[in-house]
Amino acid sequence: MRVLTLNPGSSSMKAALIEDGTTVGVQTWDAADAVADDRAVRAAVRRWGRPDAAAVRFVHGGSRPGPALVDDRLLRQLERLGSLAPLHQPLSAGIARLVRVTLPDLPVVACFDTSFHSGLPEAASKYPLPKAWTAQNRLRRYGFHGLSCQYATRRCAELLADDGLRILCCHIGSGVSVTAIRAGASADTSMGFTPLEGAAMATRSGSVDPGLLLYLLGTGDMDLPRLTDALYHRSGLAGMTGTSGDFREILAARASGDRDAGAAVEVYLHRLRREIGAAAMSLDRLDAVVFTGGVAEHQPWLLAELTDGLSVLGLEIDAGRLRNAGDRVISPDGAAVTLLSITAREDLELARAATALVLSGRAPGAREGRAS
Numbered sequence: 001m002r003v004l005t006l007n008p009g010s011s012s013m014k015a016a017l018i019e020d021g022t023t024v025g026v027q028t029w030d031a032a033d034a035v036a037d038d039r040a041v042r043a044a045v046r047r048w049g050r051p052d053a054a055a056v057r058f059v060h061g062g063s064r065p066g067p068a069l070v071d072d073r074l075l076r077q078l079e080r081l082g083s084l085a086p087l088h089q090p091l092s093a094g095i096a097r098l099v100r101v102t103l104p105d106l107p108v109v110a111c112f113d114t115s116f117h118s119g120l121p122e123a124a125s126k127y128p129l130p131k132a133w134t135a136q137n138r139l140r141r142y143g144f145h146g147l148s149c150q151y152a153t154r155r156c157a158e159l160l161a162d163d164g165l166r167i168l169c170c171h172i173g174s175g176v177s178v179t180a181i182r183a184g185a186s187a188d189t190s191m192g193f194t195p196l197e198g199a200a201m202a203t204r205s206g207s208v209d210p211g212l213l214l215y216l217l218g219t220g221d222m223d224l225p226r227l228t229d230a231l232y233h234r235s236g237l238a239g240m241t242g243t244s245g246d247f248r249e250i251l252a253a254r255a256s257g258d259r260d261a262g263a264a265v266e267v268y269l270h271r272l273r274r275e276i277g278a279a280a281m282s283l284d285r286l287d288a289v290v291f292t293g294g295v296a297e298h299q300p301w302l303l304a305e306l307t308d309g310l311s312v313l314g315l316e317i318d319a320g321r322l323r324n325a326g327d328r329v330i331s332p333d334g335a336a337v338t339l340l341s342i343t344a345r346e347d348l349e350l351a352r353a354a355t356a357l358v359l360s361g362r363a364p365g366a367r368e369g370r371a372s
Ligand SMILES: Nc1ncnc2c1ncn2[C@@H]1O[C@H](COP(=O)(O)OP(=O)(O)O)[C@@H](O)[C@H]1O
Pocket: 008, 009, 010, 011, 012, 013, 172, 173, 174, 175, 202, 245, 246, 247, 248, 293, 294, 295, 298, 299
């Protein structure tokens, strides 16, 4: 089956054509352009021809434990989750609508980042908030980057020939998260109710003392739309440096002696190490740490800087292996914990899920899971 996969990230729009698990082609656009002028969908069809199905990544699926065929009702439900993932959800809904218009009658499958974490233990998913707020289990930690975690888990098991591993999956792209995985199941993860919690990111703040935010709202100088914009678009690396938050720009500025860029990288790495340390506590032992996502894949030296501050967990990098390319072990032989660099292939997970759902014969319009 030929599946067109569409993955709107916070800084990029990635399209791929996967045929029976084999990659026919991959193309990446800047996030803002691609959806605005429907270039991604039209270019993909021009280049690869009409697929048999399309799969679209939605970061927020509410409580849905697995993928679902898209119909108007599902799209409306997913759009209602827009304020919980404003950098992603509207783009995903827009692209799913576009596919339905451009390729009528094509089965379109929505795959959710949150599904991988749908079995999070209560201790990890529950916020210590008033019982009345959490009783319906909606105001809780959902977790994101699930398609990336699913792929990293699968690939790590393949490379190390063991599917019972205790893994930390560090997704370091525009969004950043750390997930503790116990024999394939998510045990804890740094993103929560929204993809704003946890580590500092390209333009997102990550976790900030809620007291600081209450203080700002209480002064009257800050209203909700301005606070939302600041935390999602003008914080993280971008906020600390006044740049776009792209790591290439930050590292170039640091190399030329820019003090703000140097300090921003320190804060970013410190916060990421804290999340790695915290996530490790949800495992009974630590076998492997996987680094994935655009920054991890293209800036391997940053991983050496990151792990330099993680010797307490026994993390060690082999500089020679860091220089190589592709999915690989990057720790020395005999290291206490095996470190791996794995290319994020959410597209392969999207195609796998769509193929399984379409072949299972569920009629278009069938829905899986509950509305959130
Ligand atoms: N060729 C590259 N060289 C260096 N860094 C890169 C390169 N490509 C991407 N990056 C880094 O990866 C980040 C985007 O990561 P990615 O996981 O693709 O993002 P998204 O969150 O949009 O899915 C960019 O901000 C950039 O810092």
